[in-house]
Amino acid sequence: MLDRAYEPLQLGPITLPNRFIKAGANENMSMAGMPTRAMRMHHAELAAGGVGMTTMAYLAVEKVGRTLPDQLWLNDAVVPELRVVTDAVHDAGGKIAAQITHGGSFVTGIFVPGRLQSSVSGFNPAGLLRGNILRRAMNEDDMARMVEAFVRAAEYCVAAGFDAVEIHMGHGYLLNQFLSPMDNQREDAYGGSAENRARFPVRILAAVKEKVGDRIAVLAKINVSDGRSRGATVEDAVVTARLLEAAGADMLVLSGGRNVESGWFMFGSNMNLQAMQRVIGKWSLSGMAIAATAKSAPRVDFRELYFWEYSARIREQVAIPLAYLGGVKSADNVAQCMAAGFDAVALARALLREPNLPQKWREEPGEPSLCDNCNSCIAYIYHPAGTWCIHRPPNEIRDNQLLASSQAD
Numbered sequence: 083m084l085d086r087a088y089e090p091l092q093l094g095p096i097t098l099p100n101r102f103i104k105a106g107a108n109e110n111m112s113m114a115g116m117p118t119r120a121m122r123m124h125h126a127e128l129a130a131g132g133v134g135m136t137t138m139a140y141l142a143v144e145k146v147g148r149t150l151p152d153q154l155w156l157n158d159a160v161v162p163e164l165r166v167v168t169d170a171v172h173d174a175g176g177k178i179a180a181q182i183t184h185g186g187s188f189v190t191g192i193f194v195p196g197r198l199q200s201s202v203s204g205f206n207p208a209g210l211l212r213g214n215i216l217r218r219a220m221n222e223d224d225m226a227r228m229v230e231a232f233v234r235a236a237e238y239c240v241a242a243g244f245d246a247v248e249i250h251m252g253h254g255y256l257l258n259q260f261l262s263p264m265d266n267q268r269e270d271a272y273g274g275s276a277e278n279r280a281r282f283p284v285r286i287l288a289a290v291k292e293k294v295g296d297r298i299a300v301l302a303k304i305n306v307s308d309g310r311s312r313g314a315t316v317e318d319a320v321v322t323a324r325l326l327e328a329a330g331a332d333m334l335v336l337s338g339g340r341n342v343e344s345g346w347f348m349f350g351s352n353m354n355l356q357a358m359q360r361v362i363g364k365w366s367l368s369g370m371a372i373a374a375t376a377k378s379a380p381r382v383d384f385r386e387l388y389f390w391e392y393s394a395r396i397r398e399q400v401a402i403p404l405a406y407l408g409g410v411k412s413a414d415n416v417a418q419c420m421a422a423g424f425d426a427v428a429l430a431r432a433l434l435r436e437p438n439l440p441q442k443w444r445e446e447p448g449e450p451s452l453c454d455n456c457n458s459c460i461a462y463i464y465h466p467a468g469t470w471c472i473h474r475p476p477n478e479i480r481d482n483q484l485l486a487s488s489q490a491d
Contacts, residue, residue, distance in 0.1 A: 083420040084413055084447055088440075091134070091425060093299040093403065094332035096245045098134040098177055098426075102440040105335065105407055105428040106139035106181035106248060106303065111468040111477075112154045113484055115145075120468050120481040122167045128433060129176025132440030134426075136171060137179045137248060138164075143228075143235035146198075147184035147256070150191035150464075156182070156238040166485045168243035179246035179301065180239040182232065186256025187217035187265075188341065199224060201259045201266040201273070208254070208342050211371055219268065225282055228256075229289050236290045239298065246299035246332075249287055251322075253348065254340035257283040258305065261322060264313045264343065276314075276321035283322070288329040295330060302326050303335040306392035309347025313340070316392045320399045333403040335428055336393045346379045349431075349457060350388035350409050353379070357461035357472075384455045386411045387418070397423055413447035434459050434471040 091098040104125075111121035121138070128136040142148045142155035154160060164180075171178040187200035188208045197218040198206060206217040220228070236247050251257040259265040260282045266273050272281050283302075291300045304322055308314045323334055339348025346352050355376045362372065389408030397404055406419045407428035419427050433439055435453040442449060452473070462469040467477035 084417040086420040100134035101426040104136040105430040106137040107430040126170040129174035131438035135177040149185040156235040164242035177245040183250035184256040248301040252305040276318040291330040309344035327402040351384040354457040357458040413443040
């Protein structure tokens with residue numbers, strides 16, 4: 083079944099050259115809200131290495147939707163700079179998706195005046211280190227404005243040359259704050275049952291699909307589970323998947339876990355505390371908070387296809403195209419996903435180690451990924467040069483310059 087992974091995949095109005103997707107993973111290759119030379123090089127290298135579609139991670143739908151200070155947010159000024167990146171990917175033979183989202187009350191890197199929007203009101207533990215201590219429950223007017231923000235962001239993505247948008251509904255960001263009972267304790271039509279908790283995220287996807295779905299593919303990234311006893315379960319994920327299917331999603335990317343409460347579940351292994359402290363600073367507030375979180379996490383040994391049982395359950399319940407994500411480390415893993423009816427495989431850490439991994443597996447399917455799951459790359463999301471695999475030559479900070487000053491390269 084490995085050959086199926088190298089067949090084209092139709093997603094709405096676009097066709098991917100194969101079924102390998104670079105999963106969205108914060109690059110930190112932006113400066114003052116603009117993509118850099120490093121961003122262009124990163125995604126073009128993935129396309130040249132045989133990735134069918136690469137994903138630019140976390141483009142905020144509005145400025146207050148950012149979680150980190152240099153993060154991209156979609157507006158008129160950024161469109162020409164994003165076009166340089168998408169053109170480079172297309173020139174290398176690949177497709178590129180824009181992961182669009184909003185942090186809601188999960189804003190860990192910047193201070194935002196006023197209460198942050200979320201599904202509920204009250205204390206906001208995720209924002210404590212930056213003074214974002216309180217959050218407020220969104221009302222109908224807030225939701226209507228947010229729908230407009232996502233639609234407007236998707237239109238910017240069309241103008242910037244993206245082939246798809248991936249609406250991020252996982253990992254503790256705003257839409258996940260509605261889906262997850264860890265946040266959502268509402269008693270109105272947007273709380274309680276899994277159907278009610280999915281109502282607002284589904285509304286956003288439907289509006290985006292209606293506006294741009296004839297020009298680009300519309301995907302959603304969801305959690306197969308939050309990985310915590312108080313969180314959303316795989317049964318909740320099945321409900322969400324069915325509702326997104328009915329709303330017209332072209333594909334779902336299946337992930338899991340939440341950034342603060344269950345990062346170990348998200349990555350199928352524990353955080354590399356030494357790498358985090360090396361990048362952030364052991365005695366910084368963030369470093370000490372990360373150390374405290376790491377100590378309370380259960381010990382998890384990495385295993386291949388660590389979301390398999392959850393994702394297979396969803397595969398049985400919906401007909402919509404699904405991308406399997408989580409611990410793909412070999413061509414045999416890819417073949418297993420294809421045989422089980424998944425339409426694509428999404429990888430992040432393994433492609434940071436080997437951007438040409440799809441080509442490698444086509445030529446030498448017996449060769450495993452060289453990624454050792456050390457998770458150092460996750461720490462470098464917070465480094466000025468951007469995320470990178472420590473087994474490869476490092477990104478140079480000088481590469482993290484604005485595209486406007488380097489397009490002649």
